[in-house]
Amino acid sequence: xxxxxxxxxxxxxxxxxxxxxxxxxxxxxxxxxxxxxxxxxxxxxxxxxxxxxxxxxxxxxxxxxxxxxxxxxxxxxxxxxxxxxxxxxxxxxxxxxxxxxxxxxxxx
Amino acid sequence: xxxxxxxxxxxxxxxxxxxxxxxxxxxxxxxxxxxxxxxxxxxxxxxxxxxxxxxxxxxxxxxxxxxxxxxxxxxxxxxxxxxxxxxxxxxxxxxxxxxxxxxxxxxxxxxxxxxxxxxxxxxxxxxxxxxxxxxxxxxxxxxxxxxxxxxxxxxxxxxxxxxxxxxxxxxxxxxxxxxxxxxxxxxxxxxxxxxxxxxxxxxxxxxxxxxxxxxxxxxxxxxxxxxxxxxxxxxxxxxxxxxxxxxxxxxxxxxxxxxxxxxxxxxxxxxxxx
Numbered sequence: 001x002x003x004x005x006x007x008x009x010x011x012x013x014x015x016x017x018x019x020x021x022x023x024x025x026x027x028x029x030x031x032x033x034x035x036x037x038x039x040x041x042x043x044x045x046x047x048x049x050x051x052x053x054x055x056x057x058x059x060x061x062x063x064x065x066x067x068x069x070x071x072x073x074x075x076x077x078x079x080x081x082x083x084x085x086x087x088x089x090x091x092x093x094x095x096x097x098x099x100x101x102x103x104x105x106x107x108x
Numbered sequence: 109x110x111x112x113x114x115x116x117x118x119x120x121x122x123x124x125x126x127x128x129x130x131x132x133x134x135x136x137x138x139x140x141x142x143x144x145x146x147x148x149x150x151x152x153x154x155x156x157x158x159x160x161x162x163x164x165x166x167x168x169x170x171x172x173x174x175x176x177x178x179x180x181x182x183x184x185x186x187x188x189x190x191x192x193x194x195x196x197x198x199x200x201x202x203x204x205x206x207x208x209x210x211x212x213x214x215x216x217x218x219x220x221x222x223x224x225x226x227x228x229x230x231x232x233x234x235x236x237x238x239x240x241x242x243x244x245x246x247x248x249x250x251x252x253x254x255x256x257x258x259x260x261x262x263x264x265x266x267x268x269x270x271x272x273x274x275x276x277x278x279x280x281x282x283x284x285x286x287x288x289x290x291x292x293x294x295x296x297x298x299x300x301x302x303x304x305x306x307x308x309x310x311x312x313x314x315x316x317x318x319x320x321x322x323x324x325x326x327x328x329x330x331x332x333x334x335x336x337x338x339x340x341x342x343x344x345x346x347x348x349x350x351x352x353x354x355x356x357x358x359x360x361x362x363x364x365x366x367x368x369x370x371x372x373x374x375x376x377x378x379x380x381x382x
Contacts, residue, residue, distance in 0.1 A: 011317050015114065021265075022217055022265075024266075025219075025223070026218070026219065026223075029223065034180045053265040054225055054230055054231070054263070055217075055219055055227055057227075057230065058222075058223045058227045058230065059223065059225050059228035061230075062223070082298075085295065085297075086296055088296065089234055089292060089293070089296035089297070091233070
């Protein structure tokens with residue numbers, strides 16, 4: 001699993017790659033929650049996510065809920081097919097804010 | 109490497125030869141149905157796949173490891189990658205539905221409570237039991253218990269899921285919903301799923317391949333379409349629910365009528381309690 005962040009016009013873009021499983025989801029959760037505590041707008045680029053398990057999805061759910069409470073943005077961007085199938089299994093594709101590209105999310 | 113590899117498996121209950129030279133492989137991401145009538149050996153085979161029985165001879169490799177020769181710790185680690193939906197549900201009656209489902213995560217991971225809570229409720233959503241976390245198993249219907257058992261079986265996102273008679277005792281609508289759930293789990297999570305069933309409609313709806321067991325032997329192992337089209341009389345008897353008259357062993361028959369037992373007749377196979 002690889003996690004990188006960079007800023008784009010004041011929004012933090014978190015790029016996830018590889019397999020987000022029981023071993024790696026706690027570190028993803030920690031970094032996302034730190035951004036939520038700082039009340040940052042966050043885009044999560046998931047184009048390179050090969051696999052995400054339920055604990056990884058749970059980290060996204062927790063961060064998204066905090067963003068809603070903070071009235072900040074939390075958007076999943078370019079969600080890969082393997083990750084999208086897991087979101088769809090629990091109908092979370094109808095819950096999260098999704099965007100096709102970082103540019104589209106920033107413009108939205 | 110295929111996630112399940114069984115080679116030349118033989119097992120006995122006392123003198124009774126239960127499984128006879130069973131060999132099969134379950135491929136990555138497929139739904140593999142083990143089908144057969146009562147007494148065909150399918151539940152015994154499932155118990156071997158779970159490492160609950162030791163064979164007389166032959167081997168069972170699960171996710172690349174020989175389940176009968178690995179140590180206790182390795183077997184425990186291996187079992188965290190396997191989910192089992194038992195026929196009866198096997199929920200702990202003293203625990204709420206939510207606690208039953210969360211139990212594997214609490215026992216085998218270091219996830220924080222918030223994440224465990226979200227994953228637990230996520231799985232309840234997947235099996236259409238949203239909002240039932242605080243109920244006790246005794247408050248659930250048969251179909252709900254099956255679905256709760258599924259939720260617990262998949263809570264660790266296993267690579268391999270075993271389902272024992274998932275539709276047994278359910279009405280056709282609920283049974284169909286369980287079949288749909290199995291298909292969705294495979295498609296979304298890429299799990300390899302082994303289903304033991306005698307429900308023909310369910311088997312042909314979900315199976316990529318079917319292994320037909322008969323009297324402890326693999327009668328056929330092929331795609332669902334090939335099994336359905338098989339010219340084999342015993343397979344057609346099974347598919348068309350025609351009964352077969354069992355061959356009579358006069359000596360054994362008379363002994364049964366007179367209440368005489370063979371030695372070891374009721375002996376249980378060696379169980380692995382690790």
